[in-house]
Amino acid sequence: MTDAGLPPGWEVRHSNSKNLPYYFNQSQQMSRWEPPPGTDTEKLKTYMAENHSAPEIRPEAGGPNGNAANNGKIRASHLLVKHRDSRRPSSWRESEIKRTKEEAMSIILGHEARIRNGQSSLGQLAVSESDCSSARKMGDLGFFGRGDMQKEFEEAAFQLKPGEVSHVVETASGLHLIERLE
Template sequence: MAETGLPEGWEVRHSNSKNLPYYFNSSTKESRWEAPAGTDIDKLKMYMAQYHSAAQIGRDGVGSGAGKIRASHLLIKHRDSRRPSSWREPEITRPKEEAIATLLGHEARIRSGQVSLGDLAVSESDCSSARKRGDLGYFGRGEMQKEFEDAAFALKPGEVSHVVETASGVHLIERLE
């Protein structure tokens, strides 16, 4: 067991839509609000107090401490996504190739200056952050899926990524701060 007290394969992540921590198993792609069976609750309480306490959360409800960045994204889910449903579509059946092709079309429009990622995210993103123009708020290392995090931290403020694939689907990411 790691310092979190969670069983092997589990980690604590932060839900930007609910501004709450949750538990994610990177092997099975399972996510849940309650600690999984086999958790050392005392260790978990200590970890949560140290890394997810109110003292680390800013007045706007989002941590913006050292080492954190702010990004927005546009997510297109496909039938093999972790949760193939969204606020836009209750059941997503498109293949991954179609999701990538759609995202490449959006990327071309953004790069040509026709539209901003935030403006497109409002109507085209399968993430609930669409209502906030794709804004995920501030996050640090270890709070997002690794592929997403690596791409976001590699960007300079104002830059937009190419297609980034995660268990959630395919994304375009814009680093805001």
């Protein structure tokens, strides 16, 4: 098994209720969504991409509502780049995010360029580069309706047609690229 880069005593487990990976320390009986302090984030990134990623986004996987068209919901994926002024400046990739908003903007604009020139898809990049735990599902957020997401995110997502990718959208969580799936 590949080294996950976690401090001694920590392991990656999978939450059945949220269908996402989390971090657990058996001896301390402690669990958390973000990597524990002392994690080698480069090793963790590789480990998570190899062991905890959805192989693809499957439209037939649907959401809790099956086909969302019947109740005004859409399905989207996103790639999130957080910065130190984000609402929660930590992620599965880094226990403490220290980059500035300007540095985050530079990073996400690079991701956007790779998506727009066809080098990568948003889902492929999200697996290793998104600061959201949805990275494990290629950024897929499932179905959501109006009022379920932050206002700026929702407005941008609902303006997209299926298959379209937004430009950078700023919310309290950080900087997003959004792809409408359905």
